[in-house]
Each structure stands twice: as structure tokens, then as C-alpha cells.
Amino acid sequence: MTEPRPSSKSPKRPRATAANDPHSREVRHAAILAAALSKFTEHGYAATRLDDVARAAGVAKGTLYLYFPDKQALFEAVVKATVAPVLSDAAALLPAYQGTTRELLHTISEILISRIVEGPARGILLLMIAEGPRFPELAAFHHREVVSRGVALIRAIAERGLARGEITCDAAVRFPQIVIAPAMTSLVWNSLFAHIEPLDVRAFIQTYRDVLLRGLGSTDA
Amino acid sequence: MTEPRPSSKSPKRPRATAANDPHSREVRHAAILAAALSKFTEHGYAATRLDDVARAAGVAKGTLYLYFPDKQALFEAVVKATVAPVLSDAAALLPAYQGTTRELLHTISEILISRIVEGPARGILLLMIAEGPRFPELAAFHHREVVSRGVALIRAIAERGLARGEITCDAAVRFPQIVIAPAMTSLVWNSLFAHIEPLDVRAFIQTYRDVLLRGLGSTDA
Amino acid sequence: MTEPRPSSKSPKRPRATAANDPHSREVRHAAILAAALSKFTEHGYAATRLDDVARAAGVAKGTLYLYFPDKQALFEAVVKATVAPVLSDAAALLPAYQGTTRELLHTISEILISRIVEGPARGILLLMIAEGPRFPELAAFHHREVVSRGVALIRAIAERGLARGEITCDAAVRFPQIVIAPAMTSLVWNSLFAHIEPLDVRAFIQTYRDVLLRGLGSTDA
Amino acid sequence: MTEPRPSSKSPKRPRATAANDPHSREVRHAAILAAALSKFTEHGYAATRLDDVARAAGVAKGTLYLYFPDKQALFEAVVKATVAPVLSDAAALLPAYQGTTRELLHTISEILISRIVEGPARGILLLMIAEGPRFPELAAFHHREVVSRGVALIRAIAERGLARGEITCDAAVRFPQIVIAPAMTSLVWNSLFAHIEPLDVRAFIQTYRDVLLRGLGSTDA
DNA sequence: AATGAATGAGCTTTCATTCAT
DNA sequence: CATGAATGAAAGCTCATTCAT
Numbered sequence: 001m002t003e004p005r006p007s008s009k010s011p012k013r014p015r016a017t018a019a020n021d022p023h024s025r026e027v028r029h030a031a032i033l034a035a036a037l038s039k040f041t042e043h044g045y046a047a048t049r050l051d052d053v054a055r056a057a058g059v060a061k062g063t064l065y066l067y068f069p070d071k072q073a074l075f076e077a078v079v080k081a082t083v084a085p086v087l088s089d090a091a092a093l094l095p096a097y098q099g100t101t102r103e104l105l106h107t108i109s110e111i112l113i114s115r116i117v118e119g120p121a122r123g124i125l126l127l128m129i130a131e132g133p134r135f136p137e138l139a140a141f142h143h144r145e146v147v148s149r150g151v152a153l154i155r156a157i158a159e160r161g162l163a164r165g166e167i168t169c170d171a172a173v174r175f176p177q178i179v180i181a182p183a184m185t186s187l188v189w190n191s192l193f194a195h196i197e198p199l200d201v202r203a204f205i206q207t208y209r210d211v212l213l214r215g216l217g218s219t220d221a
Numbered sequence: 222m223t224e225p226r227p228s229s230k231s232p233k234r235p236r237a238t239a240a241n242d243p244h245s246r247e248v249r250h251a252a253i254l255a256a257a258l259s260k261f262t263e264h265g266y267a268a269t270r271l272d273d274v275a276r277a278a279g280v281a282k283g284t285l286y287l288y289f290p291d292k293q294a295l296f297e298a299v300v301k302a303t304v305a306p307v308l309s310d311a312a313a314l315l316p317a318y319q320g321t322t323r324e325l326l327h328t329i330s331e332i333l334i335s336r337i338v339e340g341p342a343r344g345i346l347l348l349m350i351a352e353g354p355r356f357p358e359l360a361a362f363h364h365r366e367v368v369s370r371g372v373a374l375i376r377a378i379a380e381r382g383l384a385r386g387e388i389t390c391d392a393a394v395r396f397p398q399i400v401i402a403p404a405m406t407s408l409v410w411n412s413l414f415a416h417i418e419p420l421d422v423r424a425f426i427q428t429y430r431d432v433l434l435r436g437l438g439s440t441d442a
Numbered sequence: 443m444t445e446p447r448p449s450s451k452s453p454k455r456p457r458a459t460a461a462n463d464p465h466s467r468e469v470r471h472a473a474i475l476a477a478a479l480s481k482f483t484e485h486g487y488a489a490t491r492l493d494d495v496a497r498a499a500g501v502a503k504g505t506l507y508l509y510f511p512d513k514q515a516l517f518e519a520v521v522k523a524t525v526a527p528v529l530s531d532a533a534a535l536l537p538a539y540q541g542t543t544r545e546l547l548h549t550i551s552e553i554l555i556s557r558i559v560e561g562p563a564r565g566i567l568l569l570m571i572a573e574g575p576r577f578p579e580l581a582a583f584h585h586r587e588v589v590s591r592g593v594a595l596i597r598a599i600a601e602r603g604l605a606r607g608e609i610t611c612d613a614a615v616r617f618p619q620i621v622i623a624p625a626m627t628s629l630v631w632n633s634l635f636a637h638i639e640p641l642d643v644r645a646f647i648q649t650y651r652d653v654l655l656r657g658l659g660s661t662d663a
Numbered sequence: 664m665t666e667p668r669p670s671s672k673s674p675k676r677p678r679a680t681a682a683n684d685p686h687s688r689e690v691r692h693a694a695i696l697a698a699a700l701s702k703f704t705e706h707g708y709a710a711t712r713l714d715d716v717a718r719a720a721g722v723a724k725g726t727l728y729l730y731f732p733d734k735q736a737l738f739e740a741v742v743k744a745t746v747a748p749v750l751s752d753a754a755a756l757l758p759a760y761q762g763t764t765r766e767l768l769h770t771i772s773e774i775l776i777s778r779i780v781e782g783p784a785r786g787i788l789l790l791m792i793a794e795g796p797r798f799p800e801l802a803a804f805h806h807r808e809v810v811s812r813g814v815a816l817i818r819a820i821a822e823r824g825l826a827r828g829e830i831t832c833d834a835a836v837r838f839p840q841i842v843i844a845p846a847m848t849s850l851v852w853n854s855l856f857a858h859i860e861p862l863d864v865r866a867f868i869q870t871y872r873d874v875l876l877r878g879l880g881s882t883d884a
Numbered sequence: 885a886a887t888g889a890a891t892g893a894g895c896t897t898t899c900a901t902t903c904a905t
Numbered sequence: 906c907a908t909g910a911a912t913g914a915a916a917g918c919t920c921a922t923t924c925a926t
């Protein structure tokens with residue numbers, strides 16, 4: 001039974017795939033997710049063909065259905081797997097942080113820029129923006145896993161700044177979106193107009209941060 | 222598919238459409254655009270079936286092709302018809318305006334909020350954000366007809382404010398996106414999270430405006 | 443009622459079409475047939491759009507249905523109107539003819555070449571060959587109006603030749619197709635291969651005639 | 664449309680096709696070609712619905728697209744598969760042939776009659792004649808694969824006859840169409856008039872051959 | 885009579901999903 | 906488990922035909 005079968009159909013592939021790796025289930029799962037991420041971000045949900053995903057993942061089309069019940073479930077799995085880890089270590093910075101609010105915002109901005117606006121999660125966020133209204137459960141997940149934590153982080157920074165007397169206005173506590181806005185704006189702007197009127201994300205976000213701090217009553221400049 | 226069709230075997234209908242209105246051409250054109258706007262914003266570009274658009278417009282499928290050569294042209298026409306007029310009105314305010322920069326921003330914010338963020342162009346802008354990356358020509362049109370004019374308007378307001386000594390920082394001239402950011406953020410936020418953590422658009426934008434003016438060195442507060 | 447209507451829709455065309463010509467019914471009928479002949483021979487039956495026929499005829503699409511009940515009837519009318527007159531005067535030559543069979547065949551060949559293989563009926567004959575199997579009634583008409591008369595003419599020529607002792611074999615009486623063959627072959631050949639390996643129709647048919655006469659036991663060469 | 668479908672709601676079928684034959688790929692390919700040949704010759708290219716082809720082949724509509732990229736490719740494949748092998752066989756006769764030109768023509772006539780004029784390639788040749796003018800590439804293929812080889816074969820026979828002194832006129836070398844003509848004429852005649860005035864193909868072609876040989880200066884009769 | 889906008893059945897083609905191997 | 910050929914429900918689009926004007 002374990003001997004090579006005399007099957008005349010597949011003359012190659014000396015041993016079956018499962019034998020190559022005890023983790024093949026997880027490996028395949030990850031390969032499919034990676035391929036799907038790539039295709040979904042490239043073409044959007046509707047225009048992505050599972051044929052392409054399967055080919056990119058190196059599996060047969062039917063195999064996808066051994067791992068995910070249907071296209072929508074695959075999409076949701078991709079989003080959930082990709083989007084979650086982004087904020088975890090940004091939040092870890094805060095408790096022990098010693099510097100000023102300005103420095104803290106600068107550090108966190110850098111993390112967000114490099115990891116989101118210019119990094120691999122970029123596509124997923126755009127996908128969320130584009131497809132989210134049609135996938136409410138996914139939007140809720142995204143809010144729970146990412147947005148609510150980001151909002152909490154911003155509030156914490158703002159309250160820390162108020163407590164330290166570095167800012168004097170609570171607008172960012174009431175509307176943390178005020179801090180998120182430039183990142184989202186950069187993301188969307190360049191996804192649409194990168195070839196027409198590209199936005200220098202780093203310069204924009206730094207300028208924004210300075211204006212914002214001053215607007216929030218920063219006392220250090 | 223989803224709705225039982227009312228057994229349309231007999232091709233008779235009591236009276237035809239053209240009799241109702243001498244302007245039926247324009248009326249039908251508008252009806253199709255309205256139906257398409259509704260369906261596109263509800264389902265997205267790819268998932269919208271022209272059958273549904275036709276039914277919603279009260280015409281036969283083939284009739285769509287008397288008014289628009291294909292699905293993409295219909296989509297583009299919807300975008301053009303819905304979004305373009307909004308900025309014209311806002312821009313018309315500026316030349317003769319007498320009040321302060323703060324008042325001007327307030328007035329224009331109201332226009333944008335009522336006409337875009339909470340108005341009919343809302344869905345189309347979200348659609349642009351969602352589908353734009355896959356329709357570069359449409360993004361270019363949108364930039365040309367809407368964004369570049371909005372940017373010019375913001376720059377004019379900022380320069381007017383600088384000239385009048387009401388603000389002292391040129392950040393909004395260099396990055397007009399700083400003024401657009403809260404509107405876009407509100408739009409996207411509520412499209413995703415309206416049912417989870419709704420954002421009070423009016424309060425947010427007013428707060429943002431105050432912070433922004435202060436950050437730009439406003440001299441009136 | 444006869445005054446120019448104050449209609450704001452059609453600002454041109456001072457008087458209606460029917461007023462211009464008392465024969466407009468026949469004129470229009472002929473214009474439609476001519477347009478349809480042109481389009482059918484150009485594109486074949488199925489690929490011809492009645493829209494195009496109407497435009498070429500200078501009438502509205504609905505007008506076609508005032509003259510012909512449907513597309514098939516129009517096609518049949520075109521074929522019948524175009525194909526009938528060809529053979530009538532070729533047959534008129536025979537009774538009083540004085541020359542040899544060779545001369546007679548030459549004269550009639552010229553008529554057929556100039557009128558059919560290179561003339562306006564060319565397209566219709568090809569159409570008959572192409573679409574005939576799907577229009578049996580039309581094939582029967584064609585046989586009745588054209589082919590049976592042509593066959594009778596050939597038989598008469600052959601019998602005249604036998605009677606005059608100019609040929610000695612009755613093959614052309616038994617199989618008049620033997621005389622038709624080169625014309626049909628030329629027609630089909632050039633319709634397919636005119637751009638690849640064109641056939642010199644005139645030289646071919648003359649060569650054929652000489653071979654044929656000799657093969658039929660011609661006594662004059 | 665024309666036949667009541669057997670109420671295909673339940674997607675189950677007792678056993679699948681691939682189990683019946685290890686060569687199912689080739690079998691299916693052939694089944695599709697055969698079904699397409701049947702439908703195309705019955706209805707012509709444009710009027711043939713792929714739905715019907717699929718049903719006749721016993722496969723689903725989508726399956727056609729696993730074997731052929733589109734309708735035209737299927738059509739071309741039918742032509743290639745049906746017509747090409749016929750001439751190969753005829754041409755294979757020539758090199759070692761020992762008999763007279765008369766006998767050679769007789770043998771080859773039999774092949775052409777049984778395989779083309781009365782055989783399965785009949786419909787395809789008629790289709791080529793009918794649709795060729797609208798498919799120049801297909802006509803070119805047909806010329807390259809069939810006609811040019813047939814022409815070469817005829818020239819070789821004629822030159823062999825001249826060299827052996829069995830015929831004395833080079834007309835068939837200059838115009839090989841002279842030999843093709845009766846086959847094409849039979850084909851077209853019976854496709855149009857089989858039910859009105861059928862042509863006895865075998866008798867016609869034999870008579871033609873005798874007349875032709877005599878006309879070419881045959882020395883054996 | 886003439887018009888041409890409107891109709892909708894029908895076409896080719898795509899692709900998520902299934903299932904015999 | 907994995908495969909990928911097969912499926913068939915839709916989708917976009919066309920065009921012969923109708924009918925209110």
C-alpha cells in the first residue's frame with residue numbers, strides 16, 4: 001500500500017504530497033491564504049477567479065474546497081489572517097514609553113506608515129474599504145480586531161499627553177479619527193491618484209502631525 | 222433569480238411609456254441613471270446585474286443599450302452625473318465671499334456634508350474609492366472633474382486666509398488633503414462601522430475644523 | 443393638417459416622403475430590395491442586420507415590415523427579384539440561330555460569364571449555394587425559374603448539335619450539368635480563393651469548352 | 664427552444680462519463696467534433712447554437728470550452744478534422760500506380776465520391792463553400808490543406824498521362840479545376856435540388872470522365 | 885404610411901462549485 | 906486527501922419584431 005502505485009495516469013511525482021511534510025495541511029492552508037491575498041488585493045473580490053488562486057497556491061481548484069467552504073469564506077479568512085497582527089506591537093510601545101507626546105506620535109506614525117500605508121497590509125485595508133460594506137461581518141471583525149484597538153491606543157496617547165500637560169485639548173479623545181484621518185487619506189489618495197498627482201505620504205503625515213499638535217494646544221513648540 | 226418574476230409570457234402592456242411625457246428621452250435617461258446609481262452603490266460594480274438596473278428603471282434590458290453602449294459606460298455616466306455638480310456650487314461661493322476664513326470653512330463644510338457625506342453622492346464616492354483602482358480612466362476623470370477642483374478651492378481658501386492674516390501657516394496650501402481628510406474619513410468610517418460605532422459626522426468635522434484652524438495659526442480664537 | 447407641423451422634434455424634411463413621388467411605394471420597395479441584396483450578398487443571411495438594410499435603403503427599420511412580413515420573406519423576395527431575369531434572353535437566342543454549335547456555345551458562354559460569373563447575379567448565386575439548403579422553397583423557386591430553363595437550353599443546344607452532326611455524343615443531353623460545371627466551379631473557386639490562387643475565368647471556360655466539344659465528338663476541329 | 668427539455672432540476676446523474684473509457688479525453692473530443700459537424704452542416708455556422716452542439720455531444724455547454732476556446736475555433740477544428748485526411752489517402756495512391764490514366768482516374772473518382780460527395784466530408788465542403796467567403800482564414804487553411812494538394816495530385820496524374828502518351832492535351836495541367844468541376848457541381852446540385860431533380864453522381868462523374876478523357880485526346884478509346 | 889424607441893428571447897461565454905477517480 | 910474535468914446557472918450583449926406616435 002505504501003509502495004509506489006503502478007498508476008499509469010500520473011507518471012511523475014514519486015511520492016504523494018502529504019508525505020513530504022508533516023505540516024502539509026498548515027503549509028497548504030497558508031499557501032492558499034497567501035495566494036488569495038495576492039489575487040484579492042490585485043483584482044478585488046468579484047474579479048478574482050478561484051482558478052487563479054489555486055494556480056498561484058500550487059494546488060488544484062478542488063483543493064480549495066477542502067480548506068474553505070466557498071469563495072466568501074476564503075475571502076473572510078484572508079482578511080482575518082492578514083489584518084489582525086498589525087496593531088499588537090504598536091500598542092506594546094505605550095506603557096513604558098518615556099518620551100514626549102510628539103515623539104510618541106512620531107514613532108507610532110512611522111510604524112503605521114511602514115506597516116500599513118506602504119506595507120503589506122495596504123492591500124487588505126483597501127479591500128476592507130472597498131468590499132467592507134458588502135461583508136458586514138468582516139467589517140465588524142475588522143473593527144473589533146483592529147479599529148477598536150487603534151482607537152484605544154490613540155485615546156491612551158491623547159490622555160497621556162493631557163496628563164503630562166503636553167496638549168491641552170481633548171479633541172483626539174473625543175474623536176480619535178482625527179489621528180487616523182491622514183493615514184486613511186494617504187492610502188486612498190494614492191490608490192486612486194498615484195499616477196496622476198502622487199501624495200508624498202511621509203511629508204504629508206509629518207506636516208499633518210505638526211498642525212494637529214499645534215491645533216491640540218501643544219505646549220512644546 | 223431572487224424574486225419570482227410575474228409570469229411575463231404575454232408581451233402586452235396596457236400603455237407605453239413615451240405617451241406619459243414629451244421629454245421621455247431625458248426622463249428615461251435620468252431613470253436609468255438613478256436606478257444604476259442605486260444598484261451600483263448597493264452591490265458594487267461587478268455584482269450589479271444590468272437586468273436589475275433595467276427592472277429598477279422600469280425598462281427592458283435592451284433599452285439600456287439605447288442609452289449607454291455598455292456597462293462600464295453606464296457606470297461612468299452615473300459617476301459623472303452624480304458627483305460633478307457638487308463642487309461647482311461650492312466653488313461658486315468663493316469669489317464674492319466677505320466673511321472670515323472660519324465662516325467660509327463652515328459654510329463650505331455644510332455644503333460638502335449635506336451634499337456628499339450625507340447626500341446622494343455619498344455612495345458614488347465610496348464606489349470610486351472601491352472600484353477606482355480597477356478603473357484608472359474613471360479615477361482620472363474623477364480627479365479631473367472633482368478632486369483637482371476641490372484642491373484648487375481649498376488652496377484658494379487657504380491663500381485668502383493667509384492674505385487676510387487669519388491663518389499663518391501654509392500647510393493647507395502644500396497639502397490640501399489636510400482639509401479633505403476628515404470628510405473622507407467620515408465617509409469611509411460610517412460606510413464600514415455605522416452600525417457598530419457610528420461617527421457623528423457634523424460634530425467630528427466641526428471639531429476637526431477648530432483644531433485645524435488653531436493648528437494653522439488661526440488668529441481669531 | 444397639410445401645413446408644416448410645428449413639431450419641435452424633426453426640424454427638417456419640409457414635406458413627407460410620400461408626397462415626393464406618386465410611385466413611392468414601388469420606389470421604396472425597390473430601394474429596400476436593392477439594399478437587402480447588397481447586405482445579404484456582403485454578409486450572408488444570418489449576419490445581415492435589418493438595421494443596416496433599413497439604413498442603406500433610407501427608411502426606418504419599422505418600414506421594412508410594411509413591405510415584407512419578416513426577414514426571411516425579405517430574403518426570399520431579394521433572391522426571386524434578382525435571379526429571374528438572367529436566362530430569359532439567352533434562351534431567346536436559340537430558335538433563329540444560324541451558326542455552328544461551337545459558335546453558339548461561345549456566344550452563350552459570354553452571356554453567362556458577363557451576366558453571372560462576373561456580373562450582378564454573382565452574389566445571389568453564391569447566396570443560393572450557401573443558404574439554399576436552409577431555404578428549400580427558395581431552392582425550388584430557383585430551380586423552376588432558372589435552372590430548369592438553363593437545363594432545357596443546354597439540351598436544346600446539344601440536340602441541335604447532334605442533329606446538325608456537329609457533335610456525336612449525347613452526354614450533354616443526359617447530363618446538362620456537364621456544361622454548367624465550369625461556370626459554377628469558377629464562381630465558387632474565386633469566391634473562396636480569389637486572393638490566394640485566382641482563376642482566370644474566361645481562359646478557363648474557353649479551354650473547358652474546347653475540351654468539352656472534342657470530348658463530345660465535335661467534328662469541326 | 665424547439666424540444667421540451669427533460670426537466671433538469673436535479674444535478675445528479677447516476678454515473679459519470681470518465682468511468683466509461685480511459686481515453687475519455689479523446690472520446691469526448693471526438694464526440695464534440697461529431698456533434699458540431701452534424702449541427703453545423705444542418706444549420707450553418709451562424710444558426711448553430713452551442714447549446715445544441717453540447718446536447719448532441721452529451722456534454723454540458725461549458726464543457727465545450729474545455730476543448731475549444733470559442734465557437735469559431737470549434738468550427739475550424741471540425742473542418743480540419745473532417746476534410747484533411749481524405750486527400751492524404753488519394754495522394755498516397757499515385758506514386759506506385761501501374762494502371763492506365765483512365766483506370767487511375769476511375770479509382771481516385773471512387774475515393775472522392777465515396778468519401779466526399781457521398782461521405783461525411785460532404786457537409787463540410789458545402790459549409791466551406793457557404794461560409795468560406797466570410798472566413799478568409801478558414802478558406803486559406805482549406806486551400807492549403809486540401810485544395811492545393813488536390814490540384815497537385817491532378818497535375819501529377821495529367822503529367823503522368825501525358826508522359827505515358829495516354830492523353831495529348833495539357834488542359835488539365837493548366838486548369839486542374841477541369842477535373843474538380845464535376846465533383847463540385849454534383850455536390851452543390853444535390854445540396855440544392857436533391858428533392859427536385861436529383862443527380863446520379865456516379866453516372867454523371869463516369870460520363871464526365873469519359874468525355875473529358877476524349878476531350879483531352881485520350882488514345883485508348 | 886412611416887417612424888424608431890422599446891422590447892425580451894436568445895446567444896456566447898465565464899466561473900464557482902461538485903464529484904468520480 | 907487531492908485532483909481537475911465537468912457542470913450549468915448567470916451574465917453581458919444583440920437584434921428581429923412590435924407599436925404608440
